[in-house]
Amino acid sequence: MRRSRLGSLIAVTAAATMVLAACGGGGGAGGGQGDGAAGVFADCKENPNTCNSVPADQLQKGGQISFALEKDIQNWNITSAEGNVFETAMALKGVLPFTFVTQPDLTLAMNEDLLASAEQTSTSPQTIVYEIKPEAVWADGTPITADDFVYNWKVQNGRDCPTCAAATNSGYDQVQSVTGSNNGKTVTVVYSKPYTDWKNLWSSGAPLYPAHIAAQQGDLNTPEGLAAAFSYFEKTVPTYTGGAYRIENWQPNVALTTVPNPQWYGSTKPALDRVIFRIITDATQEPVALQNNEVQVIYPQPQVDLVQQVANIPNVSQYQGLGLTWEHFDLNLANPFLADEALRDAMFTATNRQDIIAKTVGQFNNEVGPMNSHMFVPGQPGYEDVVSETGHGNGDVEAARKILTDAGYTGAQEGQRLTRPDGQVVPPLRIRYTTGNAIRQNECELFASYMRPLGLDVQVVPTDDLGGTLNSGDYDIMVFAWVSSPFPFANAQQTWLSTSSSNFGKYNNPEVDRLLTEAASSTDEAAARDLLIQADRILSEDAYVLPLYQKPTFIAVQNSVANVRNNSSLDGPPYNIQEWGLRAG
């Protein structure tokens, strides 16, 4: 009897195990080897701007694409500080008109649907003339004119509407006047001080909101009227559109449904019946939704498991690009020991970036390499390697020791204590990272291990409050990421200028300040770029920040989806939403 009960128990256990195994193995059976980086994205590396292309006349007529969006839309005004969210900007890409957009190869392109031309017609004062196409209209038939430029300038320049919490005043505060002529279809913008990044104004990151609807909220010649309009655009789901799509339905926290705008004036008419932005706030659920065809496009941050999971889904293609976000080690120069350039130089020389990459993002992306510029990311015009020549990031411990010895340091050996020429022992240093970020924790632990052979004790300490920690200077070394920009000149000032609020490490080099200021207020983009490269070289030599790598971006689509491709900029894959479609048949 006892044996029989035991036998029953074993049989039940075995059966249940088999059931579970069958459940767990379902993915494999249903999956098999996916198309991986090939499939519809096979030529994306060579042709980032045109891969996965299907001509409009060969697309299926109708159908819908669901795009997974990782954040809810809480604020509809992208030009506001609160509404300037990447996901919201992607969702409204087909609704709001703009002047310039960033393409997948990170170059800028004029919006040829809206503009016939955008040119600098004078350098003193810097004057830009935009010619708006006559057929460009809002969905209610109101022409898109200089009035729209004026309204959007006023709410972002920090002067006309002080209470409008704009995402940035940068550039708009240097505009002296915006005037319209030719029935408003010619817009003349005059700058009080040259602004190298003029293409950033009214671009896809800060698109145009309709002035005629703004005027319904109040007098646009008064701060109160402007504030009322600004607030209206924050709170109100757009019923207006000046793009290829209009909003059909918004279900908070669930989905934004867009349908073609019948008044769309662009050359490429949408082939789809609908584009749905489906909100999936947990990235790990996106591959399953993709496999179950509940969404057709996902754009999550890549992780090892996620990339492998997607690779096992049949009829799905994936691609990893390298984006504008880059990881780096920052030193706090307010620490008197780190104020010594020789020590900083040695620390960066002993740091092995290739090893860090191999043990972190290299596990799921073999394209990532060390980044060698503080100003530009690889692929951007102006990118030049200014780090390798300094020897930083190569993990050369002997060279690092020599730097220290030459500078008079002693004890640069594992097990000893590094001592300054004046006899002071270098105290333990703290490297900090955001709590819960496993990749950064690894980076910190690796950094600490590279410092040990130099006699440096580096302690890894997480922080819950990255901003607070940086602002208070409560760190010796910090690892975090900057987001670079297709508009690098103002961006560089913000990041590297000694007077900037983002100068957490108290870096101060008057020559760098001069070069950055000059670069940001130039009317000659190529000359400005050269100035940034010069500043970049000095920054490298000063051993203040060590760039690590560009963070990868990841896109996966059902193979039926056409004309959707990776765009690692802040415009994201919807940069060409009007071209999206489904393969016929």
Next chain:
Amino acid sequence: MLAFAIRRIAASIPILLISSFVVFLLASLSGNPLDELLFRNPPPPPEVIALETERLRLDEPLLERYWLWLTGLFTGDFGPSVHSTLDIGAELTRRFIVTMRLIALAMLVAVVLAVVVGVVSAVKQYSKTDYTATFLGFLFLAMPSFWLAILLKQAGIDFNDAVGQQVIYTIGASSVIEPDGFWAKVADTAGHMVLPTISLALISYAAWSRYQRASMLEVMDSDYVRLARAKGLSNRRVMVRHALRNALIPLTTVTALDLAAIISGAVVTETVFQWRGMGDLLLTAIRDNDTYVVMAWLLVTATVVILFNLIADLLYAVLDPRIRYA
């Protein structure tokens, strides 16, 4: 009974106050809600940061902020969210309904399953059926809910592949574009509800079925059941009228007491299945360092848990006269 209920409610007020204060401290000190703005490149103008600091009361001392929150509750003000357009009260109501729909259905399924399996296991003690039920019970008890949910999702996809059409959905409470026709809508809702309901129900079912089995065994071994049998009552009548009715008493209270566990299970279930309920609200608020939304969640959840604990006590007294008379 009324005095008892009032005493219990009064006793729960200090608990609510202390827990809210502790959570407020933890939520406020765990991160800076302005981080997202401060790390933009370019960052917003300093005036914007100053305005946000003031709006979120970050310029006030911590104790003052707590006091403002507490006193604000009496006027229906839950405090400012990091998302200025968010009405916390309205959002809570919407989310509460979604979560309660999920929890109520899951509890119903779990109770029915637990009672049936528990009773059958007890009646057929040490049989193959009992062993199977016992094994499955412990298996689901030991299984992390997120893992069970992921397995269920995969099973759902395999089912769809097998039948060749979209029957089971893995995200959301309904399709974005609802199908036309009543039955199509019913099928759509069912297709979205089946996995999260099973996922949440199985976790509770596992524990409850064990309670039910133990309780049933105890009752079946009692003198009054033996007396009922001795009087010649049919087995069915003995089981249903005498044994089961009494064996259900402990389960009733356990069910009510387990609500806190179910709510925490719902946090995971809602995340995996992307339901926009209270659990999703909590996780989003934590991610955004949205202290006042976390506090609103705590307030509602703690109140529900305290209420259900009270109901459990009252029910126990109602169902078991010995408690009432004691």
